[in-house]
Amino acid sequence: xxxxxxxxxxxxxxxxxxxxxxxxxxxxxxxxxxxxxxxxxxxxxxxxxxxxxxxxxxxxxxxxxxxxxxxxxxxxxxxxxxxxxxxxxxxxxxxxxxxxxxxxxxxxxxxxxxxxxxxxxxxxxxxxxxxxxxxxxxxxxxxxxxxxxxxxxxxxxxxxxxxxxxxxxxxxxxxxxxx
Numbered sequence: 001x002x003x004x005x006x007x008x009x010x011x012x013x014x015x016x017x018x019x020x021x022x023x024x025x026x027x028x029x030x031x032x033x034x035x036x037x038x039x040x041x042x043x044x045x046x047x048x049x050x051x052x053x054x055x056x057x058x059x060x061x062x063x064x065x066x067x068x069x070x071x072x073x074x075x076x077x078x079x080x081x082x083x084x085x086x087x088x089x090x091x092x093x094x095x096x097x098x099x100x101x102x103x104x105x106x107x108x109x110x111x112x113x114x115x116x117x118x119x120x121x122x123x124x125x126x127x128x129x130x131x132x133x134x135x136x137x138x139x140x141x142x143x144x145x146x147x148x149x150x151x152x153x154x155x156x157x158x159x160x161x162x163x164x165x166x167x168x169x170x171x172x173x174x175x176x177x178x179x
């Protein structure tokens with residue numbers, strides 16, 4: 001019962017991944033915003049003096065940008081930041097000469113969040129632990145099933161035959177139908 005919720009989550013999200021067209025209309029919600037940051041933050045001849053943390057926190061506080069900062073680039077003309085989270089992308093481009101910026105936030109919907117969590121994409125270290133723990137629990141559940149069938153004399157042979165047939169069927173499907 002400890003693994004009930006996570007087993008259910010990975011079963012359902014396996015379906016949403018395999019049949020994404022069943023669960024989404026393909027519409028993503030894109031919002032755009034613009035404004036100005038303090039020009040002193042970005043108009044520095046020495047790019048090492050640009051306070052990256054100040055810029056990131058500005059977008060987090062002013063626009064409620066979430067997700068992990070996955071990319072921060074500085075070139076001669078602009079600074080760009082990309083924030084990623086499950087089912088979420090935010091891109092910001094700041095003109096270093098004027099301080100003007102454009103922010104684009106893309107929300108991909110509930111099923112994209114579920115799918116990204118299933119894959120562990122942009123979900124952080126804590127969720128990675130959840131995936132690892134659930135994998136261990138699923139392994140233990142599988143092994144305990146094999147151990148339990150060993151103690152049921154009347155079902156032992158048929159249980160092992162069914163397990164072998166399932167294994168061979170999966171292998172054959174893979175070998176024959178997977179390109």
